[in-house]
Amino acid sequence: MASQQSIRKALGAIKDSTKVGLAKVNSTYKELDIAVVKATNHVECPPKEKHVRMIFLATSSSRPRADVAYCIHALARRIAKTHNWTVALKSMMVIHRTLREGDPTFREELINYGRNRGHILNLSNFKDDSSPQAWDYSAWVRTYALFLEERLECFRVLKYDVESERPTGHSRTRELDTVELLEHLPALQQLLFRLMGCQPEGAAISNYVIQAALGLVSI
Numbered sequence: 001m002a003s004q005q006s007i008r009k010a011l012g013a014i015k016d017s018t019k020v021g022l023a024k025v026n027s028t029y030k031e032l033d034i035a036v037v038k039a040t041n042h043v044e045c046p047p048k049e050k051h052v053r054m055i056f057l058a059t060s061s062s063r064p065r066a067d068v069a070y071c072i073h074a075l076a077r078r079i080a081k082t083h084n085w086t087v088a089l090k091s092m093m094v095i096h097r098t099l100r101e102g103d104p105t106f107r108e109e110l111i112n113y114g115r116n117r118g119h120i121l122n123l124s125n126f127k128d129d130s131s132p133q134a135w136d137y138s139a140w141v142r143t144y145a146l147f148l149e150e151r152l153e154c155f156r157v158l159k160y161d162v163e164s165e166r167p168t169g170h171s172r173t174r175e176l177d178t179v180e181l182l183e184h185l186p187a188l189q190q191l192l193f194r195l196m197g198c199q200p201e202g203a204a205i206s207n208y209v210i211q212a213a214l215g216l217v218s219i
Helices: 002-023 030-039 049-058 065-081 085-101 104-117 132-158 162-168 178-196 202-206 208-218
Strands: none
Touching: 030 049, 030 065, 030 085, 049 065, 049 085, 065 085, 065 104, 085 104, 085 132, 085 208, 104 132, 132 178, 132 202, 132 208
16 A cells, blocks of 8 residues: 555656646746646645745736636646546645635636636546545545535625635624525525535544645634
8 A cells, every 4th residue: 555655646746747847838827837736736735835825926916817717727627637636625725725815806717717617616526546545535625625616606696705704803794684684694504504514524534634724614
C-alpha cells in the first residue's frame, strides 16, 4: 500500500509539472493558468496562499469579465478532468475562498457559468478509487460540493450572501418582513441542511486538508 501511495504521489507530481509546463506556453493567461494548477496540485495540503491571492487578483473588478470567466473555466476544467480527491477538494476550496474573499464579479460569473454550461460543482459521481481512505475523502468532497452549490442557489434567491455577512455581525435576514422571510425560508433551510451534512465521517474525520476546508464552512 505504501509503495502504491508513493507511486501515485510521484505520478501526481509529474502531472502537475506537465500542466505547469503547458501553461507556460499559453501567452494570454499564462500566470493565471500556473496559479490554478499550483493552487490545486496533488500535494495533500491546503492551497498555498500566494497562488490563491493570484487568483483573487485575476478575478478582481479591475480585470475584464473575460478574465474572470476564463478563471472559472480553468477551475471547471481542473475539476472535470481529475479523479484525485486532493485536486478536486483544493479546487473547491479555491472557489469557496474566492466567493468569500474575492470580488463579487466572480460569484456573478460563476452563476452565469452554471446557467450556460452546467454546474461546475456537480460532483455527484466523483470517486477516487485509489484506496479505502480515498473513498471516505471522496464522500466528503461530494458533500462539500453540494454545500457550495446550495450556497450559490441561496444567493440567487436572496440576492445577498448569507455567509459573507457573518464576520460583520450584520444580518439582512433578520430585517426581512414576514412575507419575505416565508419566501426565502426554503432556501435558507436547504443551506442549513447542507451545512449540517458537512460533518466528516470515517477517515475524513482526521484528514488535515478536509479539516481546513471544514474550517471555511464553519467560520
